[in-house]
Amino acid sequence: MWLPCGCTSKYVASSFARRILASHLHVSGRSRCNVAAFMPEAAGFEGVSGRAALRELSVSNSESFWAAVARHRLSWSIPFHTVQDCDLSRGKIKWFEGGKLNVSVNCLDRHVHTCPERVALIWERDERGSEMKYTYRELLEMTCRVGNLLRRHGVKRGDCVTIYMPTCPLAVASMLACARIGAAHNVVFAGFSADALAERIRDAQSSTVITVNQGVRGGKVIELKKTVDTAVESCPTVKQVFVAMRTDNPVTMTARDIAMEEEMLKEDVVCEPAVMNSEDVLFLLYTSGSTGKPKGLVHTQAGYLLYAALTHRYVFSYHDGDVFGCVADIGWITGHSYVVYGPLANGATTVLFESTPIYPDPGRYWDMVERLKINQFYGAPTAIRLLLKYGDQWVNKYDRSTLKTLGSETGGICIAPRPSDPDAEIVPGMAMRPFFGIKPVLIDTEGELLTSNNTSGALCMAQPWPGMARTIHNNHQRFIETYFQPYPGYFFTGDGAYRSEEGYYQITGRLDDVINVSGHRIGTAEIEDVVNQCPAVAESAVIGYTHSIKGQGVYAFVVLKKGIDVKEADLSRQLNGMVSEKIAKYASPDFIQFAQRLPKTRSGKIMRRVLRKVVESDLEGLGDLSTLDDPAAVQEIIQGHEKLLSKNRP
Template identity: 35%
Template sequence: MDTADAALLGQALVSPTDALRREAPVSPQEAERLRSLPPTEYWAAIAGELDWDTRWTQVLDGSLGDFRYFVGARGNVSVNCLDRHAEAAPDKVALHYEREDGLSETWTYRRLTIETARFAAALQDMGVGKGDRVALLLSNIPEAFIAIHACYRIGAIYSVIFAGFSASAVRDRLEDAQPKVVVVADGLLRRGKVVPLKDTLDEARRGIDSIKHVVVATRLGLEVQWQPDERRFDDVMTRTRRLAEPVMLDANDPGFIIYTSGTTSKPKGLVHSGLGFLVGTYANVKWSLNLRRDDVYWCTADVGWLTFPIFALVGGLAHGATHVIYEGSIDTPTPSRPYELIEKYSVNKVFTAPTALRMLRRAGQDALAGHDLSKVELIALVGEPLDPETWHWTSETFGAFVNNTYGQTETGTAWASSMVGLTSTKPGSCGEPLPGYRAEVVDEEGRPVPAGQLGYLTLTEPFPCLARTVWNDPQRYFETYFGEFPGRYASADAAMFDEDGQLWVTGRVDDVMNVSGHRIGTMELEAALITHPAVSEAAVVAQPDDLRGAVPVAFVVPRAGAGGGADLGSELAEAIVTGVGKYARPAAVYVVPTLPRTRSGKIMRRLLRDLLQHGEVRGDLSSLENPDALDVVQQHIRAG
């Protein structure tokens, strides 16, 4: 790989503000000591800050690919996130919920804990026990907090399915997880439009015999088709008088399955341990946000993506702060809405994505007029590369420290970050590895590369919140993450460390893209195209986008006699929307007679990326079988 862009290397270190320094959870000397500790000693110290029913007899057993953390320990995630705060400050606000149309609710820690225990009892009455799966098709509503922590409370394994998925994508995940219960909202609001989630589930669940009960949160009062095994969430709660006691679980018991796109069409069901995830996210939030009990904090992510469980549902609640949760698009009904919410609730810390900030920046300064943002101390980010220009705009607009972070669904945390109030950052960088993590950038042979040189980002030691397997496919877990560089976790991201130890992640080295913070596998998009009767072959690649970070672009070879043109392109774009979801709509679909291939017949997607981004091929052509295909594809791109 090439040396990183000189513009990145030239960025200056930015120190934390004086206010954040004063509020730092430890001294700079203690922070440095923690960073130097062996990971096992560090994680044992962090875990000691949480509540356990039984302590561990051994910190770590095993190595990357097959390990257990906190051997012999037992506890409960829900107790650490809800019960202990409800006991200490029962009337403290846990959630300020707000919806696009202005509906708002306030939930105290006492109320949230009681309703969680009640729904946990209801799940038990439906026959759900330890190890049974519960699927959730929900938006950012209080019922999501209740249902997820009810699963944690009784040891059920939950799986949150992104509410923007099509019925086909939802079905893929239901078929794999085989849930006993599904919790769904009747619908959600998105940019002023109603999205009927229950209708999506009705189509997706047909023929899946594992589903015995469906619980519907009738948030919008929509007309839905009721089946004999379906009940209203409110009715379930009214009829359940019992409150479930927390079940003490082994530290390595699975807590949830989260599906992430990979380089094949079948999504991977990553399995995270419940208590391991708690320890990792608690530490992540401690350092990346320094979240305190008196903070009012807004995580703008969607519950269907792991950012929300890390920084709100688990890691956030573990610190006992007040959370703002928002259902809908944050720039609806006007671009001023985020500023209105920050002012209304006196938000002082925000966790969001670079796409959201680019969207606010594009809306202009008029949206800011008349809004008091003076309480904002920190804007933290994750999900995609952050350009320095957006970093500077955010810092100047909010007058806050901007902490860009890096992590993956697989790692269960944003493990690279500034330690807020303690360490510096650079505009656009991802900070440094947090305590407890050991990272190296290596070349193709797995050898560490010097500072300033791009390579493959790897992690060299286990940590509690690393995904433990792929549901129903352990071999895929080993092959995907540990096959390329034995003894290392391979992130499949290209990155480099600079001379100051700052991490710069420049993009994927496989065929997965981040679109507005959503990780999409190109193979999943291509599978949606191939199902169309007019398509013979398809290739999807990422094209950089100023607002969304990246957008998918499709190249399609039609079947003989199928024709082409704009009408087919539009039809194929809809095929992706139907197969995956609206958020994956391609920016363009090029219907071409041929595609560049290797001698073995594989489509050379990196050459398509070159043509899109640079107008020419810059990579190695030694394995290209049909050079004439490049001219053909380029003509179609130029023709638009």
């Protein structure tokens, strides 16, 4: 008998295996067989006769569902005794307590035991046609060498290693090596500036950094080691930097730098895995916040790995033997989950894409699909929008017959068109269906639940799931304030959503001050902080606007200090340079509008809603302006916007 939701489940693995077998022998009816073939764990659930019933059970009896899936899909050193201990009102999330395991063993060793020569990674290097393949055995050996190297140089269980590398096999091995020895990793996107990297190193308190001499992307060489050198000057915690060689070009090495590949050759190919608790930290990943300071979201071992593996298999209809191609950078959560952990936990062949969608031409993706025989392709919406302007000829030029799934989204997956019945409809542009165990709700501005369809509201989750972040590093209060306080008792995603007549969900955009530029989430406050550091600037307001290629662009309103005499074009260049240096090039404003003043409430708060409407040319939707301190400020902003647009028209 499965325990009802809310009780503590204490079944051991052997008991579960017997239960599955006993249930399987008594399965009757074709649909029951079909759902068990789709998800073997379903054979253990009484009365589940189809995918819809399985999804319903995963929500109504989530403990039983997640317990069965966790026991079946992860290899445990010691089984867990408590499925979940969560309280959304307090931001408390714990899954699979008592359980012990090692993530790298789940991603590598268990596959090496059964199929050591299966290809784990296909590295699609920047140079087209020069891909390299690594088997599970080779990846395990590389991971063990890195793990032993880190241990020999003093990296201990619980330490945090910062990784600043392009998407490449050694970056994956470095992530898995951290997991193997019990250290957390903090992967920083290799497009971030030295200042942004330094801030993340300091917050994570890393003493060890792993990087490469240079990156190569879109035919250009990127000086990553130089960026690290600049960053660590302001990071007193950093004691050592491991430097791998992506190119043959030598770089200046200091006393703290270690030649990584050279030292790896001295290490054994066997590395004893640490036995980790389910809720030990697996990694930190910094995401942009609306307060200006990036927040280090913490993900833990078992729950994260299970959710990444399950969504990888069922959202993308992955089957054993498929070649999975997610073109995200490993520096983002999509890359962590669907380039590294999800595919490797499932024993998949996963593609590491180092280049850009238009190098050396706009056919790069489809050439890769044909050449590598990719079965599932997962790309960013920005890249797809970019390719649209080049027409269909680049797509039609290549054989795409191996493709079974074509997906586009950003971030973690909780709502997606699949899994669903094989003949169920897919509506373009809609997230559609909640995943197993996910219970979305829409809430209005008064905090009331919206129960009808054909309605919009704030997208929240009514119950926890294993893949949730657990906290913000060193700032649990901020975690609570960001995700749990806006709608008490619910997890707030930060997005607005629309629920159609059919009950399908469509994400309508961010509700906070975070914008998404080419798949990179950036807090508007972060950009404002940099702009405001300019001696000529009195204040600024940054908003996102709809961009046909990037999804969202950056639009900055800037008020200068009195008495400043400077050419606007020169100052614009200076401000863009500052943002590029302090954050990253993608965060630089597309438009900078200089204004005498910004529209504010009587209490002095900038009315960003009004600025957004002006930039969107939705003057009818300006709404209630009764709280404005000086309504004339809005007219000045409108006129300035029109003037800026006319200047930039071809």
